[in-house]
Amino acid sequence: MKFSCEKALLQNAILTASRAVSPKSTIPALEGLLLEAEDSGTVFLTGYNQETGIRSAIQADVTEAGSMVLSARLFGEIVRKMPDDTLLFQEEALKVHIACGMSEFDLMGIDPEDFPELPTVEYQxxxxxxxxxxxxxxxxxxxxxxxxxxxxxxxxxxxxxxxxxxxxxxxxxxxxxxxxxxxxxxxxxxxxxxxxxxxxxxxxxxxxxxxxxxxxxxxxxxxxxxxxxxxxxxxxxxxxxxxxQAIPRNNPIKVTANTKQLLACIDRVSLIVSEKLKSPLRCVIGEGEIDMTTKTALGNAHDCCPVEGNGNGLEIGFNNKYMMDALKAAPKDQVTLELSSPITPCIIVPAEGEENFLFMVLPVRLKADF
Missing domain, CATH: 3.10.150.10 (DNA Polymerase III, subunit A, domain 2)
Incomplete structure (x- = not known):
């Protein structure tokens, strides 16, 4: 196998295909990348961990077709540290020569027969x-x-x-x-x-x-x-x-909030919460506001977020991280929170426009002495 190509092209293809390479495997070939050069001028790089396979293609000047496997980690590092120039790759009997500018490497490859075939996908x-x-x-x-x-x-x-x-x-x-x-x-x-x-x-x-x-x-x-x-x-x-069936939509309480403002309030009261010091996010949803409190051994935190609508004083607890994850993912500036009772889920949907997202967060029980 023999080909030459731009170093940047090869580097990007290695990065992409390496995402599916096994970091440790009993089969040495699975820790490597399969390189296949075709007479058509295409070089394929494949990584496969037996669950996910990624094959990336680049255009190259192929003078001799062939295939072989190289250690993904070492090959990636060599190409990354090569100068920005045209890279020459030459292999014969599993002995590999890589040259770029004044840099040269000679390595031993792995027999491509040891590399398992990617599954074929019959298009249904x-x-x-x-x-x-x-x-x-x-x-x-x-x-x-x-x-x-x-x-x-x-x-x-x-x-x-x-x-x-x-x-x-x-x-x-x-x-x-x-x-x-x-x-x-x-x-x-x-x-x-x-x-x-x-x-x-x-x-x-x-x-x-x-x-x-x-x-x-x-x-x-x-x-x-x-x-x-x-x-x-x-x-x-x-x-x-x-x-x-799992998403309740007939919720009597609906309040609308600014996504970033609500997220910032939850973030602030979460400062005293950690993996070791856990606390539910206690929310009291009143008229025009959500009152939030957390309580741990470090102390108490309180904040208030303005909303449109009335929650009739509903008191409900949430895992702060779960609420923040949902709000961070919400692709709208305004969201509507749909609620019913302290033991039913909170539904988060866009306040306006097409309902192209929905997040549901289950509540947590609040202790009476919170």
Missing amino acids: NSLSIPEQTLRAMIGQTLFAVSDDESRPVHTGSLFVVDEEGLTMVAVDGFRLALRREPVAEKNGTFEFVVPGASLSEVEKICRETDELVGIHQGARHILFKIGSTILISRRLEGEFLAWR
């Missing part, structure tokens, strides 16, 4: 959505993905494709996050669950552009086509929460 259903839209949807729901391995299906996000477009739902037993957007192209109605770890990588690969991401559903895997990169992830199987 597909949809297309702009990169920046998908990136925003993932970022605004990923915080609610569960890390409880006893319910594996909830360690991912549910994708529902129907006449309303694409709806993403994440739930962890204490909160729920939902985002909905129209899609450019789709074939039929379908749904699947993608692991949160894979979606985190998709979010990092997506750029702030309107170029379309192709999402293809297979029998056991999902393929994301993002520019010159593909990411293949296994699907999570199991019974996902019946989320439509």
Whole structure:
């Protein structure tokens, strides 16, 4: 194998593909990147940890086709520290020579036969959505993905494709996050669950552009086509929460707040709360204001946030972090909080315009002596 290309191109491809490389594995090849040079002038770099696979493509001057595996960490460091110039890569019998400017390295590679093949995705259903839209949807729901391995299906996000477009739902037993957007192209109605770890990588690969991401559903895997990169992830199987039934919407109390102002108030009263010193966020929702209090061994904190509407003095407790996560993810300046009683969830939706997001936070019980 022999090719030359711009160092910056190769460096970016290594960074992208390395996201799916196993940091430690009993199979040495899985700690490496598979390089494949084709006569067409394309070099593919693949990382695969047996759950998620990422393949990135770059254009290069290929004079000899071939394939091999190199340590992702070492190869990445070498290329990163090379001068900004055209890089020459040459391999023969697993002996690799890398040269760029006056810098040269000679390394031993790994037999590409040891690298497991990426799963093939038989296209059953597909949809297309702009990169920046998908990136925003993932970022605004990923915080609610569960890390409880006893319910594996909830360690991912549910994708529902129907006449309303694409709806993403994440739930962890204490909160729920939902985002909905129209899609450019789709074939039929379908749904699947993608692991949160894979979606985190998709979010990092997506750029702030309107170029379309192709999402293809297979029998056991999902393929994301993002520019010159593909990411293949296994699907999570199991019974996902019946989320439509889980969200109470006939709530008598509705108050509207400025998102940043409400977040700042919760942030301030959370200063005396920590992992060691826990305290519920005690909220009293009155006419035109939410009165907030926290209490720990460090002392007491109190703040007040103006709102539109009347909560009739409803007293309710929340986990401060869960409320802050939801408000940070809310992509609107004004939000409406829908409430019913001290033991029913708080629903957060946009105050105006289309309801393209919904966050649900379960309350915590307040002690009588709070």
